[in-house]
Amino acid sequence: MIRIENLSVNYGAVRALRDVSLEASPGRVTAVLGANGAGKTTLLRTISGLVKPKSGSIVFGEHSLIGLATENIARLGVAHVPEGRGVIGELTVEENLRLGALASKVNISEGLEAQYAQFPALGDRRKKYCATLSGGERQMLAMARALIAQPEVLLLDEPSLGLAPQVTSELMKSILRLCESKNLTVILVEQNAKSALRIAHTAVVLYLGTVVASDDAHKVANDEDLRRYYLGLVQ
Amino acid sequence: MHNVFAGLAQGLLYSLLALSLVIIWQSTHVLNFAQGAMAMFATYVGMTEIEHGVNYWWCVIISVTVGVLFGGLAERVLIRPLYGKPEINAIVVMVGFLGLIEAFVAGIWTGVTRNIPPPFSQIFFQAHGQVILLSPFVIFQFVLAISIMLIAAAIFRFTKLGLQLRASALAPEVARLLGVRVSRMLTIGWMFSAGVGAVAAVIIASGNFGLYPTNMNGIFVAGFIAAVVGGLDSPLGAIAGGLLIGLTEQFILSYWSANFASLGGIIILVLALMIRPQGIFTKNVERRV
């Protein structure tokens, strides 16, 4: 469970986030939606500790995350797949996966086997350098790398970026599957509101750094005003 | 033909220094101008113990250990405050550090050249009555330098630590998100690099040149040129560059004049710039965020 209360973040004079509150529970996907510049990425980066907030609180279980170093937050079980996926091209598939497991207590060989079982395509390409992977393969790798450490929380920043609709659809289904089977707390940032809303239980809509809606996903999905003005979804 | 050995042996020293510069560059994007001086300092602390009856090998171990610790200290104290500032600041600080170390060493130990007798003879072999520029000491030089390079390569390629070091250099932010303690890795990178540099300094101190405060200056300049020509992002290129400079110098020494041997590096640098006039390694390293 991640509880965020009254989070405010400034980039110099710009208020990136203003009094944002949200709750994300295990076994549920919480979607964070909104246009570019709404502050969605900033929110995830603040949870991960890459950005220091001006005020507010972020609580994960019994830990307060504010002020902790990023690597320590990761070691607590918060996995963040950043914008662009962050796959390290100069390393092989297997090396990227190993990297994901290093900081955790997971047995690396077992972890690798588990991920190769989950994502057979990665197993076929384990010695390949990641610069040669396709967008969809990179997304798979990024997910596997996040999951290998058996995290409790999964922060996903626009996983559908650059992927074909078919692939996106499969991706979303597997996110939901993983969320439920491993009881993960998933915070899913997406600009592709439609596909996100299909798998989300809760949806939070950001606009210029503030929360304009926070409700059950299907209510947000059916709200005409939200659809038109904040989500870019024309009926 | 036998001159080749001498050229390669000297070149290996340049390669070692070039390698140490590349390690630091890849992890922190600093060109450590004090690299040679730091290594020299480590050898002063370690190798001078031989005058007190300490065994040669212990001296080597002390030197490398001091070098490693000194490297870590330098990163923490001097470089850490400069992250985020313009590149030039770190260059200037390290140049100042260079001056400080050299003056300090001369102040404490005097500028007099000290000879450190190595455990291997420096007398050249003879074949068919001709002198070959190869001696047991030169063989030792080869073995030590190559072993260190192989060990370094192995650590980077095959160990957990090596993977973390590489990730911290390639994509620090992503590495942090995966739980890698990047700042610690940067310090370790400097320690690693300093250790490699210290080995080069040990060899130099034990050889014909001996130990004196500016003995690493020539090696540094050549190592720097090798790193730049070979590619600051490519350890193999750096090693190749070092060997090339060593061979060039030997060539000049044999066929022209010993006085101009030290210009070998500059010749290589100018040639490299002529072949790639757009400047060496203007390739921008894309850092993954």
Added chain:
Amino acid sequence: MDWIRSLRSQDTTHSRFLVVLSLTVLVLLITIFLPPVADSQLAEGAAIAIVILGLSWLIGWSGQISLGNSGFMAVGAYAASIWAQHHATTPLVFTFFLAIVMGSLSGLIIAIPSTRLKGPYLAGMTLAFSAAISPIAQNFTSVTGGENGQFLNELATPKWFLHLFHGQNAAINANAQWSCDIAIVVAGVAFFFMANLFHSRTGRAMRLIRDNDVAAELVGINLTLTRSVAFMIAAGFAGLGGALYTILNATVNPSTFPLTLSITLLTLMVLGGIGTLSGAVIGGIIYSFSSNLVDHINALTGVNPDSNLGANMQGIIFGALLILTMLFAPRGIAGLWGPLRRLKKPHRRLVTNQEVK
């Protein structure tokens, strides 16, 4: 010090000329009241200040770092002394001019391969050059006099000046004063030239290249040419400073301008304040009295000046000073007051704070 700041903000060459002139006269007057020893120290300081000015221009204004200025000094110094040996009757002005030209030429030679290099590569290139000067000077013995170098005749004090001095040490005092005055005047001219340069099109082009070379190219500035010009100017200044230094000391040899001098120049420039006229002046003054400073510190810390440690104190102090200044006060003394010139970041930064903290 407001005077110096107003120097920079003067719009016309005319008013700049007046300000420099009055400052120069002021300094000349002051030196009359100083003992001959101080005069000689100040004279050397003036020579160094000229070199610092050139370096400050190069690093602070065009954003190119050079560790090779001691080499350019050597070129100017040798040029001046070799010429003076064979043509003793040439007016001093010509000798200086020659030093500037030779210095600039060597600057051009270095600039050709270097101007496309950035940051550390450029620094290393200039370092290599600086390291090469000594072997070259040592080996072309017929021209440079090899290890022993060159010896010049002492600077001849004109008769009319000698007559102004009376008393026991008239000749010594006169000579010291004359040398010092020459140095101050030359420095004054150099500073005047640089002040104009700051405000010229070239100066503005330099700053643009430093801050944003992409924009500079868009505006039609030829990067390579402008950078090379910057190098040549800096080298010319260094050559002048080197020649002046040599004329004051009446000798030059391969170890007069070692690499450590390049480091000292850097330290003085940073301490004084990068990219400022007043910074160069401060740097020169500190140099003038650096031996006094070192003696003072030796006395404070109880170090024996004749010991090895004592002899190397200058190097230790300057090295430490450079590090401390760069870490804590990178704008130097001149930056502590007055409008701060923002040194924008032109090049890549190191790993950012965020990525490490």
